[in-house]
Amino acid sequence: MKYLITLFIIVLPIIGFAQDPMLQNDTDELEDQATQITQQYNNELALTSKQFVLFQKKVEEFLIRRETIETKYKGKEKLDLLFTMQEVETREMNDILTRPQLNLYKKIKAKIQPLSVVDKR
Structure with a gap:
């Protein structure tokens, strides 16, 4: 019994924190945006079907993070983040x-996914 209680105490926090809270704010709009962005990259990078799915999920993850940064921060701090x-x-x-795809990705990323412009007033 003592073993089960100890196991429960150890496993419960791990299960509770296993999900990335940034990914819990998924919306259809961000998913569509991630698909469009991935398609633009696919036109240049010729992704395999497996890469396309993984790439799209990664883009969506970072779109969620970007949205969070843009709503919580302003100015230089926002741009730095x-x-x-x-x-x-x-x-x-x-x-x-x-590697060749990554090198091309780095070259075209600024065109497809530009950083925000901060107005210095």
């Missing part, structure tokens, strides 16, 4: 794309 987020996204695409 968006820049850092895009660097993380690029690193994570390394697991999905081949």
